[in-house]
Amino acid sequence: MVARASVAAPDHPPVFSLRGVGVRYGLVQALQGVNLTVAPGERVALIGANGCGKSTLLRVLHGLAKPSSGQLLRGEGSRQAMLFQRPHMLRASAQHNVALGLWLHGVRWRDARAQSLQALQRVGLEGIAAQNARTLSGGQQQRVALARAWALRPDVLLLDEPTASLDPHAKREVELLMADLAASHGQAGPGHPVTMVFSSHNLGQVKRLASRVIYLEHGAVLADLPVHDFFNGPLPDAARLFVKGEMV
Numbered sequence: 001m002v003a004r005a006s007v008a009a010p011d012h013p014p015v016f017s018l019r020g021v022g023v024r025y026g027l028v029q030a031l032q033g034v035n036l037t038v039a040p041g042e043r044v045a046l047i048g049a050n051g052c053g054k055s056t057l058l059r060v061l062h063g064l065a066k067p068s069s070g071q072l073l074r075g076e077g078s079r080q081a082m083l084f085q086r087p088h089m090l091r092a093s094a095q096h097n098v099a100l101g102l103w104l105h106g107v108r109w110r111d112a113r114a115q116s117l118q119a120l121q122r123v124g125l126e127g128i129a130a131q132n133a134r135t136l137s138g139g140q141q142q143r144v145a146l147a148r149a150w151a152l153r154p155d156v157l158l159l160d161e162p163t164a165s166l167d168p169h170a171k172r173e174v175e176l177l178m179a180d181l182a183a184s185h186g187q188a189g190p191g192h193p194v195t196m197v198f199s200s201h202n203l204g205q206v207k208r209l210a211s212r213v214i215y216l217e218h219g220a221v222l223a224d225l226p227v228h229d230f231f232n233g234p235l236p237d238a239a240r241l242f243v244k245g246e247m248v
């Protein structure tokens, strides 16, 4: 049985609505029967053991993986950006890496360069704007990736274990920036909060950042609860044991 609590009725249409979504890779059923509605401004954490389907679900939400069954509906006109555990950086300056993202979205190169500098300022990296992005530390590269995402003013931010390969200090820096970006608004302006969906193995981070927690097991949703209920209320056995194991 799925532990589920309804989230407050949204004032706006959902950002995502998944009905019975399944993803199959050959013999592997990576996701099965996933029903999920995400409202604007929610901060959803995806948790669960390795291979439970977190990345696949994020990839489905970003259009990088196609459901083999079921249906995914996306809110109209919302702009999405996705970050990965290891950011993809071109062998070019940090500023160039951010500007290119804007240029690919139709911003003129001159404007893209100016806006990319602002975005780098936002993540505290204006001082290394001219440095080759590939030579930056993992934490700095992830901050450049956040700047690249933020520059686009996304309505939806998807992050796949964004701090998993960082040292504790960089982890904290990136986490603070995630909170900062999640508290900002999308391209539609104030009143249109950013929606964030992220995966993490760090339950402290989940407590600090999420408003809602989804626990996946073997590609299925086993619990979908507001963050307070997830950590304080009764859970299905598998989820309870997972939380206990990850907390030690």
Ligand SMILES: Nc1ncnc2c1ncn2[C@@H]1O[C@H](COP(=O)(O)OP(=O)(O)OP(=O)(O)O)[C@@H](O)[C@H]1O
Binding pocket: 025, 026, 028, 029, 030, 048, 049, 050, 051, 052, 053, 054, 055, 056, 057
């Ligand atoms: N491209 C692929 N081809 C074949 N199998 C895949 C592919 N991508 C994922 N899988 C399989 O699908 C299942 C779900 O994988 P997924 O990466 O979504 O899990 P995850 O929860 O993100 O894992 P982790 O915590 O290790 O990142 C796993 O069994 C995985 O091996």
